[in-house]
Amino acid sequence: MFTGIIEAVGTVAAIEMKGGDMRLYIRTGALDLADVKLGDSIATNGVCLTAVELPGDGFWADVSRETLAHSRFEQLQTGERVNLEKAMMPQSRFGGHIVTGHVDAVGEVVKRSDDARSIRFSIKMPASIQRYVAAKGSITVDGVSLTVNALDGDCFELNIVPHTAHETIIDRYAAGTQVHLEVDLIARYLERLLGHVPAQPAQSESGGLSMETLAQAGFLRR
Numbered sequence: 001m002f003t004g005i006i007e008a009v010g011t012v013a014a015i016e017m018k019g020g021d022m023r024l025y026i027r028t029g030a031l032d033l034a035d036v037k038l039g040d041s042i043a044t045n046g047v048c049l050t051a052v053e054l055p056g057d058g059f060w061a062d063v064s065r066e067t068l069a070h071s072r073f074e075q076l077q078t079g080e081r082v083n084l085e086k087a088m089m090p091q092s093r094f095g096g097h098i099v100t101g102h103v104d105a106v107g108e109v110v111k112r113s114d115d116a117r118s119i120r121f122s123i124k125m126p127a128s129i130q131r132y133v134a135a136k137g138s139i140t141v142d143g144v145s146l147t148v149n150a151l152d153g154d155c156f157e158l159n160i161v162p163h164t165a166h167e168t169i170i171d172r173y174a175a176g177t178q179v180h181l182e183v184d185l186i187a188r189y190l191e192r193l194l195g196h197v198p199a200q201p202a203q204s205e206s207g208g209l210s211m212e213t214l215a216q217a218g219f220l221r222r
Contacts, residue, residue, distance in 0.1 A: 002043045004096030004138075004145020006083045006168045007031055010044070012076050013058060022063040022073060024049070031084050033059070041101065043085040045169075046143030046180040047071055048101025071103050072178045081169045083143040096145030097138040098185045105129045107141070109177040110155060119160045121173060122152065125181060130154060131191070132183035140182035144168050 008031035016023040026044055033054065041048050042059060049061035068074050111122040123141065125133060133139055133156055137148050144164065149157040165171040173179070 001088050002048070002085050002096075002099040002101055002143070003088050004085070004099040004140050004143065006085055006144055008084045009167070009169060010058065010082050010084045012078050012080045012082060015076060015078060018062075021065050022068060023060060024063055024073075024076070025055075025058060025060050026082065026084070027058040028084055031086070036086065041087040043083075043087075043099070043101045043143045045071075045082045046099070046101065046140055046182055047073065047103055067103075070105070071180055072106050075178070081172070083168050085143055097140075099140050099143070099145060099182060100185060101143075102182065103180045104132075104183050105181045107179050107181045109173050109175055109179065112174055115159065117162050119165055119170075120149075121158045121160065121170075122155045123158065123179065123181075124155050127154070129181060129183050132187040134187070137187070138184045140180075142169060142179050144170065 008029050010026045010028045010031060012024065013027045014025035016025075024044075026042075026049075028042075031042075033056075036042070036051060036054065036059070038051060038054060040051050042051060042061075043049070044061070047063075047067060049059075049063070051059040052062055053060035063073055105126045105128060107123045107125045109121055110124050111120075113120045133148060133151065135148055135151050139146055139148055139156065141158070146158050146160075146164075149159050151157075160170055
């Protein structure tokens with residue numbers, strides 16, 4: 001489990017293709033590895049990777065075909081910078097939102113513009129995740145916990161403050177950059193729960209959820 005608050009920016013030091021999947025060596029830069037053990041998880045551009053070797057200045061991780069199929073890791077290049085976050089500890093301050101490190105889709109930056117000292121981005125998302133993304137809701141972009149400013153068709157808009165831009169790889173985004181997207185975990189579970197509501201659930205006059213719908217889904221006591 002992660003929070004989406006990036007702790008350091010690392011570098012892809014080596015890429016090895018092995019038996020149809022991948023092995024990565026990430027140099028972790030300023031990330032403190034003193035409390036990291038073999039088998040611990042480190043989110044790398046939002047992807048939960050397991051440390052299988054700890055040579056001192058970074059970690060090796062195996063990347064499965066499943067992960068390659070849902071990420072842009074096959075396009076990684078040595079020297080590329082990546083966002084890093086260690087798994088959350090029980091006593092950690094929860095500064096972002098619940099992040100699992102399981103990428104849902106790959107999005108694409110379609111527009112970048114300056115807004116005073118901030119940067120505004122428009123990111124295109126695939127149809128498979130659009131129903132989970134809401135204005136003023138949370139989304140994870142390359143492992144960074146962010147707030148959706150607005151929705152515009154198949155795109156969502158972000159406002160990135162200077163600190164976030166400087167402490168992550170977001171400052172290097174440009175039109176055409178591909179990014180890992182993870183939707184809010186609560187939205188996914190809510191859909192799953194409501195999917196088990198009996199047929200023809202009651203809805204409000206506007207066509208949305210009603211108190212009866214929530215009660216049928218078990219969210220309210222009758």
